[in-house]
Amino acid sequence: MAGHDHGHTPAAWTGVTIAFIGFCVAGAFTVAANPLGFWAGMVIIALGGVVGAAMRAAGLGMPKAQHPPQPRPATQAQSQAQAQTQS
Numbered sequence: 001m002a003g004h005d006h007g008h009t010p011a012a013w014t015g016v017t018i019a020f021i022g023f024c025v026a027g028a029f030t031v032a033a034n035p036l037g038f039w040a041g042m043v044i045i046a047l048g049g050v051v052g053a054a055m056r057a058a059g060l061g062m063p064k065a066q067h068p069p070q071p072r073p074a075t076q077a078q079s080q081a082q083a084q085t086q087s
Contacts, residue, residue: 011061015052019045 026041055061 009056009061011052011055011058014055015048017048018051019048022046022048 022041022044024041025044026038029035029037029041052061
């Protein structure tokens with residue numbers, strides 16, 4: 001994972017920071033037993049996702065060309081079958 005540049009963009013950092021602040025707000029109001037404050041924190045968390053997506057759409061995220069499709073890991077049975085057909 002260290003060889004990848006996954007998430008090191010202004011859009012990712014901003015979205016995650018806003019969502020983290022919302023998590024802290026929701027957690028504080030949960031402890032304070034205030035449902036209205038908890039739901040306000042949940043709205044802030046959702047706002048982080050919206051802001052991150054908007055910034056990515058504005059060109060501040062990672063370009064799609066840098067997202068190669070990752071192959072799905074083969075199960076053990078598939079791996080054994082492939083090994084038998086290759087030998």
